[in-house]
Amino acid sequence: MGKNQFRFFLALVFLFLIMAGCHKENPTKLDVILVDSENKSIGKIQLQEQASGVKLTLDLKGLPPGVHGLHIHDKGDCNPPQFKSAGQHLNPGKQKHGLLHPKGAHTGDLPNIIVGEDGKVKGEIMAAKATLLEGRNSLFTKxxxxxxxxxxxDDGMTQPDGDSGERIACGRISKDKK
Structure with a gap:
């Protein structure tokens, strides 16, 4: 290896080390712990980046039986009992609300979940517009x-929230392990 090739090699290594130190990678898989209005854990939802969006794998308990709305909100705060601190549905594209709305849906609009008589729900759904990567629809916002x-x-149409009632559980989406 010649002197100039060696210098070029060292410059590339140095540049790589600088870039590696400055770049904070978004996780492509993480767990979100949900709490109820009494701040007690009711289980988790695992998020995983997919080619078609973010897959949510639900493993929850202690919920009232029946059909419930599920949404991604635009603030990273879950103050019980009403969880108003979670803000509104995540909507960076300024769309109308609702998976059934012709001018929708928000990034945060998700299919309803069905909780069994035992208060449990397990299953998978997709957040088709969301991503764990950088970009407008990232779940990692400021x-x-x-x-x-x-x-x-969620009725899939009514503005701004699908007439889905009170908030009964919340979980913070975070790169942090806290």
Missing amino acids: DGTTIVITDEK
Whole structure:
């Protein structure tokens, strides 16, 4: 290896080390712990980046039986009992609310969940517009994001929240392990 090639090699190594130190990688898989209005854990939702969006794998208990709304909200704060601190549905594209709305949906609009008589729900759903990577629809925003469950089902059309009732559970989406 010649003197100039060696210098070029050292410059590349140095540049790589600088870039590696400055770049904070977004996780492509993480767990979100949800709490109820009494701040007690009701389980977790695992988020995983997919080619078609973010897959949510639900493993929850202690919920009222029936159909409930599930949304991603635009603030990274879950203060019980009403979880108003979670903000509104994540909507960076300024769309109308609702998976059924012709001018929707928000990035944070998700399918309803069905909780069994035992208060449990397990399953998978997709957040097709969301990503764990950088970009407009990233779940890692400067204000943070949350996952919220409501006491009623989302009708998929009513503005701004699908007439889905009160917030009954919340979980903070975060790169941190806290």
